[in-house]
Amino acid sequence: MSEVNTLVTLLESAAAGPGSVTFVGGGPIPWQDVLSRARTTAGQLENLGVAPGDRVAVMLPNSAEFLDVFFGAVVAGAIPLPITVDYRGPMLTRVMEVAEPKLVVVGSDAGIPAELAGTPTIAMSELRRLPGAASAGRALPRPDDAAVLMLTSGTTSGRSKVVVYSHRSALQFAAATVRCMPYGPGDVIYTCLPLVHGAALMCDLFGSLMSGASIVVAERFSASRYWDEIVAHRATVASTLGTITQILVQAPVSDKERRHGLRVVRRSGVTAELTREFEDRFAVSTTEMYGLTDVGLITGLPAGVRRLGSCGSLFDEWEAELRDPSGMVVQDGDAGQLFVRPAGAGTLPLGYLDDQPSFGAALVDGWFQTGDVLVRDGDGFYAFVGRVKDVIRRAGENIAPADVEYILIQHPDVAEVAVYAVPSHLGEDEVMAAVVLKRGVLDAPALRAFCADRLPYFSVPRYYRGLPRLPRTVTQKVQVQTLRSWGISPDTVDTGSTSRSATRKAEQ
Template identity: 35%
Template structure:
């Protein structure tokens, strides 16, 4: 079974049921989603070949959903692009995937204009939120790329002409790659994770099983579709289960409970910070006036569960694989535990030599699925990293955990040097790469610093070039122009040198242990709504 076939089937069974509701915006029924995807696929058939990579640089919108299912029908590979990306990050992703075509929201065209010369394989942009007149105006800012209005190719009969002839519909198989989801790098750049049709559906089935989806459920995902949670465990899961999903681009504490009550939400997607933020509000009589029974991807918090009457479902999963451990409803509360091993996975904890560690000891998490199509085939264009991750017939996660005598696992730390900030994964390597491109920066180290909301804040320690002046404010202004907002550091400090091993590797564990320097700069807490310095 493939993703697009599932939508076709559901559109015949429950045509008028809402599939996706955009909070404050449009609604797509199952039939409407199928019709739009089929129409768009037919109009794209002349230019999009099977297995071709196509970028989606779009906010949560009906166009994103239509494009995803249309590309699935064509056997093309969807490349969701974080809408915060610009400069190096955007250029890197487009070059890594060699996208020849991308769907872009009009409000993001300036980002594409900035990288146009660096992505020669990209030939055309299909622009949403713009008519022919708008597109003609925007076209003047581009040197080479062709711009086409989305409305001109999404209609019943597209009048846009392309070189070549329309191809017959390809045969799409369950083992074909459906999309590429990027996950942050550690000692290297971000890695593209190929997700096959089968793997996408398995991810959907996992959340359906763990959250015990039932008839009439309405899911709420205040997360962007360029992340796998909202796309695969959200929209695709709703197609598989025949349920409705309500989407917002980002979480808003002021809008959350209004949305929950308005749409009759029963299941919520979240990141760890969301329950903490909701809990900060003063208790009130309306705390339990809702129908939510569980929040998926949340840490156990008995006070939250008692106050709001909502079960927090914790688990351990990866984009590359699936949910290998999770807390069952019948499990007794275990503070800090991410649950027991899933029925579909094998898990080992090992030391640096690959030997199993004992109960109560910390080791690296190794995974192996019991069934096919539960794990990625390998990282895109990174054979060496793939070989390093798949060793001794196990997938090495780079995460550290321990297990107790009753089989409950406890996540301890990241062996790899990644940072997670308000639901966004940040590669320290990529932060450092951008920083050292500044002419006044000799070297830099990016490390995590504990956040009051859980997860991490981003701290950078910078060494200036000899005899060169550089202020923290100047460095922030440089970062704002070149980094997604979530990647701009909160804490900045300068040193004359970085602590290093005899072989020259920066000892980041010492920086973390030392904590913030007295003269550090603090930009304040970052939130997804924040823009600029």
């Protein structure tokens, strides 16, 4: 067996073992069959003129067909670009302009987005009718060749960008996951996250290939089916994101929710309080890692280490500093923006496709500024506070939106909430809460009173806005930039000053 140093050799290595992938609703597909199907698909892509170094956009849902095209492109020496099937309009147009794919593969001819009109596009049914004979003398990719393109959500770097991962940096992403998660032969990983994003693709899928585990993939998250699917497939490890964790905690009790065989659930972006609720209700341990699509995984809790509210310690591949707005390194216990740089070669992705100035702008003296605010304790463990642009500054205090959201979500009428900054005439910020109600109409004074009883005065939102739903990315991150861009709209309720004196007066 050749050394595992590319995605091709990763798949070949897994194919020699007993693991498999199962898509919910279907049967297990051994990794050997995944490899065989990828080789056939590679031949079909080559018959369409796809050559090494070309980009192939994979616009398919979580499915066996997604794996066929993704790994088929990799085997052919091309570079897959996973794109959510929900992309439309200017976002899809921009991706096509930047990536310039040789080919886009979609699920069917019906409903092909108009934005793909100028790009060669083929449906899976047509692709399957082509001969799949492999090209003679197909060259294997090298570790530092481009391996996969990943779209950022836009929550880190403004507009969505296309990040170029080499085989080496993609494998390091997976290796970091395996060091933190108890993946191994005999394990069954369950994920309902989209394979078009790093959490499912690199942590879950690549992690299963690297560790010898099997994986079960749902097409999408469903609160009503989550525990049923985990129990039915005898999953031992699962992954969630912050919003999914909250939805599961708020969901009606299921007779399956404590009958699972899970050893650990990977969480992300979850407060210590919500983590404790999740672990207590569902009788399962959790762990957490922290990273960015732009650079990869940076921190993680070592296997077996339990620290609520922490996203772990620094991986060996990185050096890190937390800096204040003036650029000075802060002391342990103080919040600062995280700056990282690789401790060795090959850790960083190759940059942004067709946008190297943006990647370069994120570097300060060789350090990548993440735009995230974290705190490190004396033991070297980090905790996520928020985005630099999302942390609210009011009355001389830094306010983490998650702390306010945790209080508001406990109100019996609130189903979802996002807290963010809006401009204050005093030069700092005011606190805005966008809420989705379970029932009734928005009662902003009642929500303010609820917060005032549970939060320091400077954290109490002044403004409240009721929404039918929160704008989200496909990975269920709230699009705070969108909310902020709406400003203080006519339907926003201003409950008046939340200064210390005003709060005391209201209490009298």
